[in-house]
C-alpha cells in the first residue's frame with residue numbers, strides 16, 4: 001500500500017483556481033515531475049502542496065492519495081483515473097473525477113460543479129453537497145456519465161445527470177432544476193425533491209422519492225407502482241413525449257405549473 | 259456634410275439606412291434612426307484624454323503613459339480577464355483574441371449575460387435560422403418570445419416584420435400574424451394579434467407542450483400550463499402549422515430565465531418540429547450592435563464563441579466556469595481589461611465588488627458606471643461614428659460600419675494594436 005499525502009500550502013492568492021489533473025493514483029507510481037497550473041503559470045506540484053509519500057506498491061490499486069487543507073479551488077483532481085483511491089478531506093473544486101474509469105474518490109466536504117463529468121466507471125462518494133452538472137457531460141456533448149456510480153449524500157445542484165447515458169447517480173438530498181435533462185440511459189435516484197425532472201429524456205430510469213415541482217406536462221401517466229426496495233408507492237410516467245422519448249420516471253409526488 | 263446609408267451602431271438590428279449630417283467635427287442631425295440610435299449618434303460628453311486614478315483623485319495622463327500602465331496591470335496578472343467587446347468592430351475584436359492568447363488570459367464578451375445560452379443550445383441541436391431579408395419578404399407568422407422589440411430594438415418591426423413590405427406577401431401588414439409570448443403585457447404585446455401571457459419560469463413547459471401538440475399528442479396535455487390555457491396553445495399550433503413561413507424571434511426572457519439554454523433548445527426543437535409542416539426559422543434578438551461579431555471573431559480564431567480561457571496556452575471553453583460573471587463572482591481573476599462595454603451597469607453586484615478590488619483598465623469613449631471603479635480609462639473613437647470596421651447583424655450578416663467624423667482619438671484597433679505590440683516586445687515575441 002502506498003499513501004500519498006498532499007497538504008495545501010498557504011497561498012498568496014487563495015481564490016485563483018489550480019488545475020491539477022496530475023493528481024491521480026497512477027501519477028505517483030513512477031517518479032516524475034508533476035506540475036499544476038495556477039492561472040497562466042505552471043508550477044511544480046510541490047510549490048502548491050507539501051507532498052509526503054509512504055510505502056511502495058506495484059499496482060495502481062494499492063495507491064491512496066489524500067488531499068488535505070483548502071482544496072475547494074483545486075480542479076480536475078482524479079481526471080482519467082483508472083484505479084486506486086483518492087480521499088479529499090474537505091471541499092473539492094470543479095471537474096473532480098472527469099472521465100474516470102475505475103477506482104474510488106471520496107469527498108468529505110462539498111464538491112463543486114461537474115463532479116464525475118463523463119465518468120465511465122469507478123465510484124465517487126460525496127458526503128456533502130454536489131454543485132451543478134453532477135455526472136453530466138461537457139458542453140455540447142451528447143453523452144454524460146456512461147458508467148460507474150456517483151453517490152451524493154447531501155443535495156445536488158441543477159442539471160444533475162444531464163445527458164446521462166449509463167451508470168447510476170444517487171442523490172440522498174434534493175436535486176435542483178432539471179435533473180436527468182436529456183438523459184438517454186442509466187439510472188438516477190433522488191430521495192428528496194427537485195423541479196422539472198428529466199426534460200427531453202429519451203431513455204433510462206429516474207426515481208424521485210420526494211416531490212417533483214413544476215412537473216413537465218409531456219410525460220404520460222402510466223399509473224401507480226410499488227417500489228421494490230422501499231415499498232413506497234410511486235406514480236410512473238413515460239416520456240418525454242415532446243422528444244418521442246421512452247424514458248421511465250417514477251415520482252413520489254408531483255405538481256404541475258398550472 | 260450629409261452621409262447616406264450609414265449604419266446605426268447601437269442594437270443588433272444594425273439599421274443601414276441612416277442619414278447623418280456632420281458639421282464642425284460633430285454629428286448635428288440624423289434621419290431614420292429610432293430614439294436609441296439618435297441618442298447614440300448625438301451623444302456628447304466624451305472623455306478628452308486617458309485618466310488614471312490616484313490617491314488624490316483622477317489624473318490626466320498621455321496615451322503612452324496609459325499604455326505602459328495597462329501593460330503593467332495585465333502582464334503581472336496570473337489570471338487576467340478581457341471582457342466586453344460587443345460595442346466595437348471585428349478588427350479590434352481580433353486583436354483582443356491575439357492578446358488573450360499572448361497573456362494566457364480569459365476572454366469573454368457580453369453574450370455571457372445575454373445570448374450565451376442561445377449559443378449553447380445551438381451547439382446542442384443546431385440552428386434553423388435565416389437572414390432578416392428572408393423574414394421580411396416571406397414570413398406570414400411572426401412570434402416574439404421573451405423579447406420586447408418596441409423598446410429594445412425599436413425598428414425591428416418596421417424594417418423586418420410587422421410593418422415591413424414583403425416581396426412575396428400581397429399586403430404584408432394584413433397578411434402577417436404576430437404572436438407575442440411574454441410574462442407581462444409589453445408595448446410589443448399591444449401590437450400583437452395574439453398575446454400569450456405566461457407565468458415567469460413557465461416557458462420550458464409551454465414549449466414542451468407545443469412540441470407535443472404539433473406532433474398530435476394534445477390529448478395528454480393538461481388544461482392549463484404556466485397560466486396558458488390548452489385552448490390558446492391549440493390556437494397557436496393551428497396558426498403555426500398553417501403558416502407559409504413562421505419566423506420565431508426570442509430574447510433574454512428565454513435565455514436569462516431559469517433553465518436558460520434548455521429553454522432555447524426547446525424553442526429550437528419546436529421550430530424543428532414545425533418544419534415538418536411548414537417553413538420555420540428561429541433568430542435570437544441580439545442586443546449590442548456587434549455582439550454577434552464578437553462570437554464570430556472568437557469562433558473563427560479559437561473555435562469557441564465566448565468565455566475562452568487561454569490560461570494554459572490553448573483555448574478552453576466552459577460557460578459557467580470560464581464566463582466573466584462566474585469568474586468575477588468567484589473572485590478568480592486578478593486584473594481586468596474592459597473594452598466597449600459597461601459591466602458595472604449589467605453584472606451582479608458581487609462581480610462588481612471584485613472588479614473594484616483588482617486593477618481594471620477600461621477602453622471606452624464615454625465615462626460610464628464602470629468608470630467609477632476602474633483604475634485607468636482610455637478614450638477611443640466611437641465605432642460607426644468616427645471609426646469604421648466590420649459588424650455582424652443579429653442574423654449573422656456582416657456589414658461595414660461607416661465613419662462620418664474625422665477624429666483625433668485612436669480607434670479601438672489602433673489602441674489595442676499598440677498595446678499588443680508592446681506586450682509582444684516585453685514577452686520577446
Ligand code: SF4
Nearest residue numbers: 266269273292295413
Ligand atoms: S433599431 Fe437599433 S440599429 Fe436601428 S436605429 Fe434603432 S437602435 Fe439603431
